[in-house]
Amino acid sequence: MTFRSLLFVPGNRPDRFDKALDARADAVCIDLEDAVAPPDKAAARTAALRFCAASPAPGLGVRINGPTTTQYPEDCAALASEAAPPPAFVMVPKAETAGQLADVRRRIGANCPPLWPIIETPEGLHLAWEIAAAPGVGGVLFGAVDYSAEVGCTLEWDALLYARGALAAACARAGVELLDVPHLDIADAADLAASTARARALGFTGRACIHPTQVSAVNAVFTPDAAAVDRARRVVAAFEAAAGGAALLDGKLIELPVVRAARRTLERAGEA
Numbered sequence: 001m002t003f004r005s006l007l008f009v010p011g012n013r014p015d016r017f018d019k020a021l022d023a024r025a026d027a028v029c030i031d032l033e034d035a036v037a038p039p040d041k042a043a044a045r046t047a048a049l050r051f052c053a054a055s056p057a058p059g060l061g062v063r064i065n066g067p068t069t070t071q072y073p074e075d076c077a078a079l080a081s082e083a084a085p086p087p088a089f090v091m092v093p094k095a096e097t098a099g100q101l102a103d104v105r106r107r108i109g110a111n112c113p114p115l116w117p118i119i120e121t122p123e124g125l126h127l128a129w130e131i132a133a134a135p136g137v138g139g140v141l142f143g144a145v146d147y148s149a150e151v152g153c154t155l156e157w158d159a160l161l162y163a164r165g166a167l168a169a170a171c172a173r174a175g176v177e178l179l180d181v182p183h184l185d186i187a188d189a190a191d192l193a194a195s196t197a198r199a200r201a202l203g204f205t206g207r208a209c210i211h212p213t214q215v216s217a218v219n220a221v222f223t224p225d226a227a228a229v230d231r232a233r234r235v236v237a238a239f240e241a242a243a244g245g246a247a248l249l250d251g252k253l254i255e256l257p258v259v260r261a262a263r264r265t266l267e268r269a270g271e272a
Contacts, residue, residue: 002268003027003059003139004206004222005215006179010035011044011062017051023212024219027059032075033066033093041071045078053084061089061113067100076107089138091116094146096123098134105136114138116179119167120146128167132174139177141208142167145184155184157198168203178203182210189217196221222268229269235262 007025009016011032020028030048032041048062064079065071079086092104095117105112115136119128120143132140144160153159164180171178180199183192196207196218207218224232238249239259247254 002177002205003179005218006059006141006206006208007212007215008035008063008182008208008210011048012036012040014047014051017047017055020212021055021057021060023215025059025209025212025215026206026219027061027089028057029061029063029089029091029208030087031063032071033063038071041065042074045071045075049078049084049087052087056085056088058088061087061091061116063091063093063118064104066094067092067103068094073107076104079108079112086111086113089114089116091118091141093118093143094121094124095119095131096121097127098130101131101134101137112136116141118143120144121150122147125163125166128170129173132167132170132176137174137176139179139205140167140171141179142181142204144181157195164199164202164204171205172203177205180204180207182208183214184210186211186213189213193217193221224265224269228265229271232262232265232269233271235259236266 003026005025006027006029007020007023008029008031009020011030017030032044032048036044052060052062064075079090090113092101092115095101101115101117104115116139117131117137118141119125119131124131142164144155147163148155148160167178183195185191192214199207200221206222209215209218234249235254235258238247239254
């Protein structure tokens, strides 16, 4: 399933879980990591997994604590011991090697759902191709805030362009989704739309959100408009009519990469 938008909700706020599902995001991720203080971790874990079991949905998942934390084994053990249906996905923060993801899968066991590693360190970026292509990975999230702190750069677009481009290439090669970091200024709707459009142009397939008001704008950016869908249909039709020969549309040569892009647009529009 493609996630245009993913909305985070704190694991220690079960009163917000249903509201998050009502926000029309393609995915909701109950956060057991950054949003939850250490004394509240156990209660948040219990609340999150109970909610996922009671309200199974294709886009309802959890973010566990990172592989080097003391809570990580407990999170994995709880996921492994759940008799009810598991979450739709498990997000793994601070992912730096494919071996860490293999350990998550080993600990959770045969019912381990797809993993979504968060790449947010220079080490993770260095091994992004290996991480994105690891068994069981459904997609990747760019953790730009932690990455910028590690590198010592700002959160400005140009400062993070190399990291975004490297992740786009790694995820495209692995054939997995790639979500951009949430926009941190909830009040700046204009920059949310503009920066999300830049991420889409770079190859990102969706974006995470930290507030329900961000969801509709993010979904709009990653939903092809009528003109894009119409052109994609015409590209595919022209290519298929050529039966493997040279195809022209509006005076332009239609080659296989253009056709692949057109088919991705139709998939996004729900026509494939």
